[in-house]
Amino acid sequence: MTDTSRFGPATLGLHAGQSPDAEFGSRATPIHFTTSYVFPDCDTAAARFDLARTGHVYSRISNPTNAVLEERIAALEGGVGAIAVASGQAALHLAITTLMGAGGHVVASRALYGGSHNLLTYTLPRFGITTSFVDPADPAAWRAALRPETRLLFGETLGNPGLDVLDIPTVATIAHDAGLPLLVDSTLSSPALLRPIEHGADLVMHSATKFLGGHGVAVGGLLIDGGTFDWQASGRFPTLTEPYEGFHDMVFADESPVAAFLLRARREGLRDFGACLSPMNAFQILQGIETLSLRMARHVANARTVAEHLAAHEGVVSVAYPGLPGHRDHALAARLMPQGCGSVMSFELDGGRQAGRAFIEALRLFSHLANVGDAKSLVIHPASTTHFRMSAEELARAGIGEGTVRLSVGLEDPADLLADLDRGLAAAARAAGRTA
């Protein structure tokens, strides 16, 4: 069972949010490929627009297939609800723009996915929202970065690609002491390994493209509201506690103290920014979530095998995987993620950029691409791809070297993965002028 359900995560992953439909009894979730919904009468139409009756109006705002996905991930995370969006980036954007406008400020871990870093560093400042980046392991740095205009603290459960583990209880306490919410990107851990809300996070986001889907066929994002943050007591969120002229003068926190964030995010963010998820993608992500618990256990087992193999190899300078005893956050990972800390890791090859290129090009099973969390094993060289916009100094601050290689360990037979890595390591050694 979880903190919010008597059912366990595997059961919720299969059942939460769906009941066989009344007309046909479909056991699988139907794909509601429709833009809009016929109103039975004018009165019902008006009531749905006014949030006086339940039901769907238009698929940019909500869709029955997407609703199953939203309720399923909310059940897995222990949230009061969720919103499915077009990508993980859309989820982050929706969270931020629901909470603040121009003049707002975010304090974020500096160990972030490159896309999030881009949004916070380059794009949002054009709209007046700025971010201070801090060492996620330094509580004093989080506190020192807070300003009167700060509206959100943000970090990743496992900082991509350095694999820093976010001390969620500590950062949540810092946030709450300041009357602010904590948003956690839980993409690399998934609710099968870590449920941030149970540790104090208020909002959780996912790139559902990764482990939740697992198959690598659908891009999508999810934003979950824990329903735990008291917007009225904070007094810093007029978007939720004052009348919104754009929606019947609704005071979202009065309408629903526990789901105010979701109401505003859907009625404004989805309505106006429009980054909705296709119901086909929602269906595909749901198929992935059905096996999430099983897959994550296998991902973790394979990742441990790979990490230990790499750590023992003479051609590898270091391995960043919190499951290894030598990682800075090993003890924290064991506390927050006792079932394992995912299957993404990075390591530094002896031989720098040349060795990195030779390694990647020699691999046959690991696919060289810009994604993680696929059932298939993946590899990438961050300095030349996901983080190429960052300066050498910024790269170093994020814990990335020129020879850093990131792996997302998949579900293949572990012996085959080790053989492939050994092939790459031999090529790297030759490129570096060493004898393999």
Added chain:
Amino acid sequence: MSGTAHIYRAGRPDAEGPVVVFVHGAGHDHSVWNLPARYLARHGYRVLAPDLPGHGQSAGPPLPSVEAMARWLLALLAEQGIAQATLAGHSMGSLIALEAAAQAGAAVEGLALIGTGVPMPVAPALIDAARDNRAKAHAMINQWSFSPGALIGRGAVPGQLAPVGNLRLMARQAEGVLHADLLACDAYQGGLEAAARVTCPVLIVCGQRDQMTPPRNLGSLGDALSRDASRLMIHTLDACGHAIMAEQPDALTDTLVHWRSSF
């Protein structure tokens, strides 16, 4: 009182028309009513859904008895200049509405009892948990409040999980509030006498799968209310638990509107 009581008016503070007052239950606040309240507020009714003392945004300690809460409610309506109102209450709120209707006589023109039972004994284990282990009490309430389908299946509001919302709403109330509420429900013994004094039209809405206030326990209340059977309507919602507003809000709205428009 006006300085300490928060009243939700469903977005229509200036609405005129017959007054409908929604009274929430134990450990809850006004927000449990937002869907039917919004609908009625846009269909010719003046809607008020107060937070009881100590609940939601209303200040003060929780009141110790159903009788005291009924007196508080009637005083609130008087302060608002309301001479006649229909009262709709859920669970503990249904006891408050019933007691208020008995106290107020003709000033209450209609009485809707939703998820009700008279008397309303509360399991000692739940009362103890509300005092000693709130999370355990909230889990017990959820287990008994939602139908099996609502505990894991599709929710009424797309993208929202009513059971988790219920946990969070109860967790927001101050320490001791739920315990006081449950003690008040358990101690209220005047319900059948109050029912015998009610003369206005009465609606009882019950969930077929309600484990908190099971429909099978409605007999004595029905007997007390049904001296004029034409004034009593009982409506059972199939596959619905005790959390009627969360599980079947539209069906509840339809039932309320149909009943209220009949007088």
